[in-house]
Amino acid sequence: MSLPNYDELAAGYEMPSLTKEPIEQVQLVRYAGASGDFNPIHTVPEKAKAAGLDGTIAHGMLVMGMLGQAISSWAGIKNIKAYNVTFKAMTKPGDVLTAKGTFKKKYEKEGEKLADFKVWIEDQNGEVKVDGKTTIKF
Amino acid sequence: MLNFDYEGKEFPPFKFLVERCKIKELCMAIGDNNPLFFDKDYAISQGYKDTPAPMTFPTVMNFWGNQDLWSTMQLIGLDTTRLLHAKEDYQYLDVIYPGDELVGTFSVDSMKDVGGMEMVTFKSVFTREGKEVLIAKMTVVVVNQE
Numbered sequence: 001m002s003l004p005n006y007d008e009l010a011a012g013y014e015m016p017s018l019t020k021e022p023i024e025q026v027q028l029v030r031y032a033g034a035s036g037d038f039n040p041i042h043t044v045p046e047k048a049k050a051a052g053l054d055g056t057i058a059h060g061m062l063v064m065g066m067l068g069q070a071i072s073s074w075a076g077i078k079n080i081k082a083y084n085v086t087f088k089a090m091t092k093p094g095d096v097l098t099a100k101g102t103f104k105k106k107y108e109k110e111g112e113k114l115a116d117f118k119v120w121i122e123d124q125n126g127e128v129k130v131d132g133k134t135t136i137k138f
Numbered sequence: 139m140l141n142f143d144y145e146g147k148e149f150p151p152f153k154f155l156v157e158r159c160k161i162k163e164l165c166m167a168i169g170d171n172n173p174l175f176f177d178k179d180y181a182i183s184q185g186y187k188d189t190p191a192p193m194t195f196p197t198v199m200n201f202w203g204n205q206d207l208w209s210t211m212q213l214i215g216l217d218t219t220r221l222l223h224a225k226e227d228y229q230y231l232d233v234i235y236p237g238d239e240l241v242g243t244f245s246v247d248s249m250k251d252v253g254g255m256e257m258v259t260f261k262s263v264f265t266r267e268g269k270e271v272l273i274a275k276m277t278v279v280v281v282n283q284e
Contacts, residue, residue: 020169027167034160034167036201039221051219060223061197062168068193069170077174077190077233084227084275 003075006106006113006138015101015117018070023058025093031062058091063130067121070099075136081114085132096124104133113138140249140256144214148245154203154264158236161191164198191234196274197226200262203242214246216258217280224257225277232271240264240271247275254282 004013028042037059040047048056064085071080091097101119108114115138120131165175170192173180181189201207211218234240247261257279264272 027169031167034163035197037197039218061194061226064226065164065168065170065192065194065197069168069172072170072174072193073172076184077192078186080193080230082227082229083193084225086225087223 003079003136003138006115009103009106009115009138011103013103015070015119016074017098017100018066018073019096019098020066022096023062023091023093025056028056028058028062028093031059031065035059035061037061053090054092056093058093058095060087060091060130063087063091063097063121064132066097067099067119067130067132070121071101071117071119071134075134079137080134081137082135083119083132084134085119085130087130089127089129091123091129095129097121097129098123101134106138140215140251140258141213142249144246145249146246147214148243149206149210151241151243152204152206154199154240154242156191156195156199156234156236156238156240158189160198160202161189161195161236164195165192168192168194186233186235188235188237193228193230195234196228196262196264196272199240199242199264199272200244200274200276203240204244204262207244210244211258211278214249214258216256216278220280222279222281223276224279225259225275227275227277229273230271231273232266232269234264234266234271238266238271240266256280256282 104116106115247259259277
C-alpha cells in the first residue's frame with residue numbers, strides 16, 4: 001500500500017481499511033509490558049471490577065496503536081507530521097476492531113504539500129472507539 | 139482535588155535511550171508486523187536510516203522514560219484509580235531511530251475543573267542533541283461522584 005498522487009487526492013478518497021484479530025486478554029498483558037502502562041484495570045479482572053468496570057478494558061493507547069498501524073502501513077512513518085485522537089468508548093477483550101480513514105483537506109504550508117485525513121477505529125457493532133486526525137506530507 | 143499551583147509547572151528532565159527491542163516489542167503487542175519496524179535492510183530500502191519508531195512509540199518513551207509519571211499525576215491531585223484517558227496528540231518533528239538518546243521534559247500544560255469533571259493536559263517535549271523531535275500531549279479526566 002502506498003499514498004495516492006497528491007494532485008489526484010480529492011473528497012471521497014479512503015485510506016485502506018484494516019481489520020484486526022479479536023483483542024485477547026494476554027495481548028493486554030503484553031501491551032502493558034511493551035508500553036510500560038501497568039494500570040491494573042487492563043490486566044487484573046478483580047482490580048477492573050473494583051474500579052467499577054465489568055472486567056478488564058484495553059489500553060486506549062493499544063487501540064490508538066492499531067489505528068496507527070493502518071496509517072503507517074499505508075503512509076510510512078517519515079511523512080507523518082501529526083496524529084491526534086479522542087478516546088470515545090471502551091474496548092474489551094473479544095472486540096474486533098477495524099481502522100478506517102477518509103481525506104479531509106489538502107493545503108501548502110511552509111513550502112510543504114500537506115493533507116489531513118479523518119481517521120477512526122470501530123468495533124464489530126460499528127461503535128467508534130477512537131477518532132482523530134492525521135496530517136501527512138506528500 | 140486538583141492543586142492548581144501546578145498549572146504550567148515543568149518537572150526535571152529525564153533521559154530515554156531508544157532500544158531496538160522496545161520498538162519490536164511494541165509492534166508485536168499491537169500486532170503490527172510491518173517489516174519497516176523489524177528489518178533494517180527493508181527500512182533502508184524504503185528511505186530510512188534504520189527501523190523507525192512507530193507512531194505510538196511516544197507512549198513507551200513516556201511510561202518507561204518518565205518513571206515518575208504516576209506519582210506526578212498523584213502529586214497534582216489526580217485520583218489515578220479513576221483516571222480516564224481522553225485525548226492523545228503527537229507532533230512528529232523528526233523520525234526517531236534505535237540508538238537515539240532522547241531527553242524528555244514533562245509539564246502540566248493545562249488544568250480544569252468544570253462541574254466536577256477534572257481535566258488535565260500534560261505535555262512532553264523530546265529532544266535529541268538539543269533539537270526537538272517530538273511533542274506529545276496527553277489529556278486525562280477524572281469524573282467526581284457527587
